[in-house]
Amino acid sequence: TTHLVWFRNDLRITDNRALHAACEDPQARVIALFIATPEQWKQHEMAPRQAMFIYQHLQALQHSLAERGIGLHYHQCDDFADSVDWLKDFCKSEKVDALFYNKQYEFNERQRDAAVEKAVSESVICHAFDDSLLLPPGSVTTGNNEMYKVYTPFRRAFLSRLTESDSRSLPAPQVRGNAGKVVMHRLMPFDYPLADIGDDFAIGEEAARHQLRSFCREQVQDYLEQRDLPAVDGTSSLSPYLAIGVLSPRQCLNRLRTECPDVLEKTDGGAFGWLNELVWREFYRHLIVAWPKLCKHQPFVEWTDNVRWRHAPEELQAWKDGKTGYPIVDAAMRQLNSTGWMHNRLRMIVASFLVKDLLINWREGERYFMSQLLDGDLAANNGGWQWGASTGTDAAPYFRIFNPTTQGERFDKAGRFIKAWVPELADVPERDIHQPHRWAEKQHRVLDYPLPVIDHARARKDTLAAFEAAKNRS
Ligand code: FAD
Structure with missing residues (x-):
């Protein structure tokens, strides 16, 4: 059997639910894919710096996948519509039996995924995972089963659900039988403006995890006093990694819990203050699923x-x-x-x-x-x-x-x-x-x-x- 892992906004091998599931069967042939869609990115106004950050992380990902015996295929289409057709043909030519991917929650992305599932439904089983959030959209609701419109009650309900949920991080996949045989083709730069990203954000999931660890060890206690002072380096600066999935929110939560075991009890502490920001991130993602108009340039009010x-x-x-x-x-x-x-x-x-x-x-x-x-x-x-x-x-x-x-x-x-x-x-x-x-x-x-x-x-x-x-x- 052939398992295809389609990477999108989850450019890491550690704690990646789709990748982990695809690798569970040791006999399966596992291949990976990334599809660049420059026209779509233009429509979404993606920053040339972010395109470069993605490109460099893709190179790092190709490396770490190859070390584990998984080859990364790379293709460039214009937009999401083209990517659906191309993916269908790719699945046929690679004889893919099962497709694994982590869900994206924006409107166009959800439309694309629905179209892909339909296009390949005859021969491919699709497995989609909630991976980029601590709790999936729709799982934190009011007594009437509706999404909260106000943050504070959302957070209260969120935290009580969080304590019941399984938010363990998953390990990177084991080295597969064909390790060492994977051919690494040069990834062509995207046909999209790419801009220098400077030295502030090192490339690679290890660098991101290192930054997370030192923030939770050395800085998070002072977060509440320092987080509003732009002249001080008082916040984690992890947002670029979280945005493209080089780091998962579970890794953030688990590292925070390891360094500050009383985070959920000590609600006036810096650690809780930082967790609160991660919950804001969740809140906004849950909102765009409950109200897709937010993805369509419309105001809520x-x-x-x-x-x-x-x-x-x-x-x-x-x-x-x-x-x-x-x-x-x-x-x-x-x-x-x-x-x-x-x-x-x-x-x-x-x-x-x-x-x-x-x-x-x-x-x-x-x-x-x-x-x-x-x-x-x-x-x-x-x-x-x-x-x-x-x-x-x-x-x-x-x-x-x-x-x-x-x-x-x-x-x-x-x-x-x-x-x-x-x-x-x-x-x-x-x-x-x-x-x-x-x-x-x-x-x-x-x-x-x-x-x-x-x-x-x-x-x-x-x-x-x-x-x-x-x-x-x-
Ligand atoms: P920390 O304070 O260390 O927080 C940890 C993580 O929590 C962040 O990395 C981020 O993932 C999340 N987070 C923190 N604050 C928020 C918030 N208010 N809303 C949602 N998530 C949050 N954040 C983005 O990641 N991408 C954006 O495009 C973005 N645009 C913003 C636009 C405006 C007008 C405002 C007011 C805020 C925006 N934010 C955005 C939220 C926030 O400013 C950044 O996440 C934060 O400054 C990133 O720095 P940090 O990683 O050091 O954050």
Whole structure:
């Protein structure tokens, strides 16, 4: 018998449910496959950095699979529709008896998988696994069997289900009989823009696991005090690995439990605080399955589509370039543009600024983030943007608007983060760093730094009025 493992967003050999199941029969011939779909990626705005991260992890995966006697086949199609036809032919030519894959939960991906199962149904048995979440979508519901719309009760129900569930990590498959005979063909780079990812994120699942281990050993205790300070390296920086499945959430949970056995009892501790973030990740993924419209550019709260967004291309560009004249916003956007990663507090600040100060459609921000992020993930990104824009489930009410100056003062008091990313402000003293032009005026100096693109107090009033009017029109 031939077992085919189709890798998608699960680029690892350890704790991979589909791979593990495919390898259970020691007699089976196991082959692996990855299909690149550049046209689809373009439609989904995948960042060239993330494409490179995938490509490099694919090379690492090819290596570790080969060491275990599993050859990785690689093919490039335009989009998901093409991949269905191609996969059908591939299964025929390789005489595949069973197809193993881990589920993806986005709408287009689910449509594709349904089409594949149908296309190969005559000759291939399909085994699909819930692998990228601690608990599968649909398994954490209210008394009425509905998905929660608010996070806190979701978390409560989630944690009580989690303690009953089996979340053990699975080992990497054993070396198979034909190890050493696998021919490794060079993987051609994707026909997609690929960008340098720098040195911040090492390649390989071992590197990711090492980072997880040292974070849980050395840093997680201080997570609550440090997680909101962008100048401090206080969060795990594991999101790029989780987004493409180099690391599984079970590995995160189990490592956390090993290092902090009382994580679930000590609910005011850093370990619980970090687990809480993993549960947010689950929440957003469960949401996109319960409400597929979230994958289709629609807001959760329908009336928010009546907001008359401003068409302000120059201000949008200033936001993208980190030239809004608000130091914390600009430092954050420059961090994103040059590294592909942005601190969570800053994601919230820049999202609020785009939507609530510039009154620009949140979809512009969502799209731009995807085009830059190394950890781009539809569910988390959409969830974050709809939260910031007050258009989603569990959204901050629309009248809660961040003040970008006071946010900077609170979370980057001495301006250490700002100075690292906005060199034009190097001479500005600490106490003036959040309002540099006020200082420059007093000093009779001219800064080579833009004036604020908008006045926050006025923008706040305009936004409140625009949301109020939209609500009244509904
Ligand atoms: P840690 O604080 O160490 O958290 C551990 C893990 O939990 C993260 O790696 C991530 O997988 C998950 N996580 C943490 N916070 C959240 C959250 N609020 N929502 C969902 N999952 C979370 N995260 C992405 O992975 N991809 C995105 O595309 C993305 N876009 C975002 C857009 C906006 C506007 C906002 C406000 C948040 C977004 N986030 C996104 C969530 C969060 O900002 C990042 O996951 C986090 O900053 C990653 O850093 P870390 O790995 O050090 O996180």
